[in-house]
Amino acid sequence: MTDTTRRAAEVLKEHRESIDRLDAILVYTLAERFKHTQAVGRLKAEHALPPSDPAREARQIARLEQLAQDANLDPEFAKKFLTFIISEVIRHHEKLQK
Numbered sequence: 001m002t003d004t005t006r007r008a009a010e011v012l013k014e015h016r017e018s019i020d021r022l023d024a025i026l027v028y029t030l031a032e033r034f035k036h037t038q039a040v041g042r043l044k045a046e047h048a049l050p051p052s053d054p055a056r057e058a059r060q061i062a063r064l065e066q067l068a069q070d071a072n073l074d075p076e077f078a079k080k081f082l083t084f085i086i087s088e089v090i091r092h093h094e095k096l097q098k
Helices: 003-046 054-070 075-096
Strands: none
Touching: 003 075, 054 075
């Protein structure tokens, strides 16, 4: 193995370790987010509020798209990601209302 190949392998390992840590952060962040959305769902169910709030969802999507642009992340990817999360939250809220 050449010195440049060895160095490339070392840099690759460092990037992968960072990616692994970031994946853990994402999972724990999503878990924390869903903990709060479950509480919102229970509150909505207790007070007969609708499981979905389209106006808030639209604001959140627009906000996330702007954050994505600011962070140099593809806004369309961010929109798809948040849309998926919102659909899961609504599904949970609907289950709580049954």
